[in-house]
Amino acid sequence: MLRVHNVRKVFESARGSYVALDGVSLTISDGEFVCLLGPSGCGKSTLLNILAGFEPATAGNVVFGDAPVTGAGRERVMFFQDAGSALLPWLSTEENVRFALRVRKMPKADWPAIIDKYLEMVGLDAHRGKFPAELSGGMRQRLQIARGLAVEPDVLLMDEPFAALDALTRRRMHAVLLDIWQRIGKTVVFVTHDIAEAISLADRIAVMSVGPGSVITRLIEIDLPRPRDLTDPQVARLFTQIENLLAPDLIRSDERSDVH
Numbered sequence: 001m002l003r004v005h006n007v008r009k010v011f012e013s014a015r016g017s018y019v020a021l022d023g024v025s026l027t028i029s030d031g032e033f034v035c036l037l038g039p040s041g042c043g044k045s046t047l048l049n050i051l052a053g054f055e056p057a058t059a060g061n062v063v064f065g066d067a068p069v070t071g072a073g074r075e076r077v078m079f080f081q082d083a084g085s086a087l088l089p090w091l092s093t094e095e096n097v098r099f100a101l102r103v104r105k106m107p108k109a110d111w112p113a114i115i116d117k118y119l120e121m122v123g124l125d126a127h128r129g130k131f132p133a134e135l136s137g138g139m140r141q142r143l144q145i146a147r148g149l150a151v152e153p154d155v156l157l158m159d160e161p162f163a164a165l166d167a168l169t170r171r172r173m174h175a176v177l178l179d180i181w182q183r184i185g186k187t188v189v190f191v192t193h194d195i196a197e198a199i200s201l202a203d204r205i206a207v208m209s210v211g212p213g214s215v216i217t218r219l220i221e222i223d224l225p226r227p228r229d230l231t232d233p234q235v236a237r238l239f240t241q242i243e244n245l246l247a248p249d250l251i252r253s254d255e256r257s258d259v260h
């Protein structure tokens with residue numbers, strides 16, 4: 001279980017202090033797929049960085065299992081939007097995965113089997129000798145996922161991993177990610193500002209308020225079988241309800257409804 005207790009995050013700079021998060025609490029079960037959804041600047045990446053242990057909380061804390069999160073750890077892996085910069089350009093597909101295994105000190109005897117397993121899982125086994133520059137955007141993202149999974153984390157922290165991809169590739173990546181998630185059964189915390197993406201993927205959507213001082217305003221359970229059809233009336237209704245929460249000013253008052 002991953003527990004976020006009353007997290008507050010204040011950024012200090014020469015211009016003064018900025019309260020990004022002000023009392024965020026959330027409990028995520030093992031194996032759950034949670035999307036953090038909110039407008040640009042509301043603090044999604046800040047919260048994910050705190051979960052990863054890259055940033056300390058100013059107040060409050062994060063507990064994973066029984067242990068407080070005080071820094072980065074192999075059990076929590078971050079996946080970035082820009083896979084190209086996250087990968088090492090001078091190493092091949094296979095060597096990028098091997099590098100992660102070396103850094104995380106995974107037993108050397110297991111490396112070949114692990115590399116095969118995860119390159120195959122993301123469909124890159126036929127491209128293992130290629131360099132990142134020779135891969136498409138979707139393939140680079142799949143390599144980042146293989147590299148992250150190879151160290152066998154318990155929690156996948158994903159910061160808008162598919163936002164830079166074209167719509168078709170993004171949909172394919174949703175299917176790839178859901179398939180992997182269902183196979184490995186790990187917890188996923190996935191940041192997005194795209195309502196349709198959150199509805200396609202999540203067990204629960206944590207909707208964040210606009211900053212400063214963002215909090216989670218709603219937790220919305222999506223109890224629908226996957227793959228989800230976004231033209232399904234039930235899904236369309238959910239979409240409008242979430243849009244109301246995020247941008248009530250964009251919706252005419254006679255269309256307004258609320259999520260219960």
Ligand SMILES: Nc1ncnc2c1ncn2[C@@H]1O[C@H](COP(=O)(O)OP(=O)(O)OP(=O)(O)O)[C@@H](O)[C@H]1O
Pocket residue numbers: 011012013018020038039040041042043044045046047193211
């Ligand atoms: N290192 C920092 N120093 C000062 N302020 C910061 C820092 N990092 C983030 N902030 C501020 O905190 C707020 C939240 O930023 P964050 O990057 O978490 O937003 P976000 O929800 O991920 O936005 P986006 O959807 O655009 O990625 C913003 O107002 C941002 O300016």
Ligand SMILES: [Mg+2]
Pocket residue numbers: 044045046159
């Ligand atoms: Mg962000």
